[in-house]
Amino acid sequence: MERQIISKKKQVFSVEPTKLSPSEVFTRKYTSHLVPALKKLNMDKNSSQINQVTVKHEVDMALALSAQEFAWGRFLLQKLSSADSKSSSSNQTQILERSNDEDGEIEEKMKELQELLPGGKEMNVEEMLSEIGNYIKYLELQTSALKTIVQDTT
Amino acid sequence: MGGESNEGEMGLNHGDDHSRAGTTSMPLYAKADPFFSSSDWDPVVNGGSFSSSHYPSVVMENPGMSCFTHYQTGSGYPDMPASLLPFGDCGGAGQFLGSDKNGESVGRLMRAGESHDQVSDDGVLGASPTRKRRQAEAESQRNKKAVEEYQEDPQRGSDQSQKKHKDGQSKESSQSEEAPKENYIHMRARRGQATNSHSLAERVRREKISERMRLLQELVPGCNKITGKAVMLDEIINYVQSLQQQVEFLSMKLATVNPELNIDIDRIIAKDLLQPRDRNTPTLGLNPFTSFQGNISTTTNPHYNPLPQTALESELQNLYQMGYVSNPSTMSSFSPNNGN
Numbered sequence: 213m214e215r216q217i218i219s220k221k222k223q224v225f226s227v228e229p230t231k232l233s234p235s236e237v238f239t240r241k242y243t244s245h246l247v248p249a250l251k252k253l254n255m256d257k258n259s260s261q262i263n264q265v266t267v268k269h270e271v272d273m274a275l276a277l278s279a280q281e282f283a284w285g286r287f288l289l290q291k292l293s294s295a296d297s298k299s300s301s302s303n304q305t306q307i308l309e310r311s312n313d314e315d316g317e318i319e320e321k322m323k324e325l326q327e328l329l330p331g332g333k334e335m336n337v338e339e340m341l342s343e344i345g346n347y348i349k350y351l352e353l354q355t356s357a358l359k360t361i362v363q364d365t366t
Numbered sequence: 367m368g369g370e371s372n373e374g375e376m377g378l379n380h381g382d383d384h385s386r387a388g389t390t391s392m393p394l395y396a397k398a399d400p401f402f403s404s405s406d407w408d409p410v411v412n413g414g415s416f417s418s419s420h421y422p423s424v425v426m427e428n429p430g431m432s433c434f435t436h437y438q439t440g441s442g443y444p445d446m447p448a449s450l451l452p453f454g455d456c457g458g459a460g461q462f463l464g465s466d467k468n469g470e471s472v473g474r475l476m477r478a479g480e481s482h483d484q485v486s487d488d489g490v491l492g493a494s495p496t497r498k499r500r501q502a503e504a505e506s507q508r509n510k511k512a513v514e515e516y517q518e519d520p521q522r523g524s525d526q527s528q529k530k531h532k533d534g535q536s537k538e539s540s541q542s543e544e545a546p547k548e549n550y551i552h553m554r555a556r557r558g559q560a561t562n563s564h565s566l567a568e569r570v571r572r573e574k575i576s577e578r579m580r581l582l583q584e585l586v587p588g589c590n591k592i593t594g595k596a597v598m599l600d601e602i603i604n605y606v607q608s609l610q611q612q613v614e615f616l617s618m619k620l621a622t623v624n625p626e627l628n629i630d631i632d633r634i635i636a637k638d639l640l641q642p643r644d645r646n647t648p649t650l651g652l653n654p655f656t657s658f659q660g661n662i663s664t665t666t667n668p669h670y671n672p673l674p675q676t677a678l679e680s681e682l683q684n685l686y687q688m689g690y691v692s693n694p695s696t697m698s699s700f701s702p703n704n705g706n
Contacts, residue, residue, distance in 0.1 A: 267621035321599035341578040
């Protein structure tokens with residue numbers, strides 16, 4: 213049985229040529245950060261004590277570590293290393309003040325976007341727009357990696 | 367996530383080739399603007415980077431004028447050993463080229479800090495102010511340091527209004543070799559528009575922003591038909607928020623099942639690589655949360671991925687065979703039992 217699996221594994225790997233798209237690179241990095249961290253978390257505490265905040269922290273940390281080439285990644289890492297228990301996704305309930313002026317509205321939205329992006333407040337608008345683009349992409353990758361991990365353990 | 371193509375990855379397909387073809391021939395582009403994808407770029411980039419290989423020139427529509435916005439991406443999105451380059455911009459060399467067939471003056475943007483241009487200078491202009499810099503792809507990587515220096519020469523405003531640029535040279539030809547040393551952006555007022563240096567800068571900025579918005583539009587699913595910045599921004603905000611929420615949700619789920627973490631990294635990576643990159647996963651993420659106890663069980667909910675992922679299923683078959691799952695036929699049931 214083992215051999216069968218191993219051979220299947222080999223088969224799996226051989227299907228994939230050695231091209232490494234950036235999303236694969238990211239996925240590898242991400243999982244290789246996250247999984248050991250989770251295991252460590254597992255071992256350090258008793259299983260009943262793993263709370264969500266820690267896991268979220270690890271999740272974010274893995275993302276930050278895997279995305280160091282971007283400003284938001286670095287910023288996220290800084291933020292996570294210094295102050296814990298702050299999650300970037302906690303800013304979701306924003307009260308958007310809408311002004312009647314169309315430009316003002318757009319400004320408001322830009323600001324909101326800036327707050328969503330880690331480190332966005334310190335960028336100017338153009339930078340922020342580019343960073344948002346790859347942030348979105350990497351969030352998607354992270355989501356699918358997490359799904360795989362979750363699937364794997366259930 | 368194997369099997370990505372450029373289109374598949376982000377749906378980003380600028381079709382710059384078409385755009386280039388459609389406009390007046392810019393010989394410069396033709397030869398100097400290869401496909402970033404090819405020479406310089408790592409295969410890594412090609413694999414489906416965000417700024418897909420066909421980024422280079424995008425035609426900007428301006429009423430009455432056909433302008434080229436030539437963005438040379440100094441770096442692709444992800445990875446790029448380079449630093450952060452804002453996407454869409456080459457490490458410095460991007461230009462606005464106004465092509466005017468009618469001999470109208472064109473607005474031109476020069477990016478500073480770049481060297482190399484292949485194009486000869488516009489002799490007509492002669493003076494330094496109106497130089498364009500064009501950066502060869504091969505050298506695009508040099509631009510890493512020169513990210514974006516946008517400085518506008520303050521005196522430009524007055525100068526430019528006087529310079530009318532005839533066609534032909536306006537396009538590529540006006541690069542000069544000495545450009546590299548300057549750090550100015552040379553803008554030229556377009557016909558019928560204000561020549562105030564401030565408004566020029568403003569316009570440049572606006573164009574960049576709309577350019578990026580357009581790219582974002584292709585990134586966010588379902589935004590193809592949206593026109594208008596405000597709505598688009600709304601969509602982007604919602605999408606980012608929903609992605610973040612998904613991550614939270616998944617990590618919450620992970621926290622629940624964490625104690626039984628028995629994962630093999632290789633297997634995850636293999637699975638990931640095999641999973642077709644389907645753009646719909648983000649929207650499907652929020653499935654009813656069923657709590658799982660115990661070991662790896664049969665509840666590999668096919669419902670979790672409504673879209674057929676045959677590769678994954680074959681991996682699941684492996685799981686079954688490995689004895690993790692005692693009864694494959696119960697796969698479709700949600701009962702979290704008979705783990706091993």
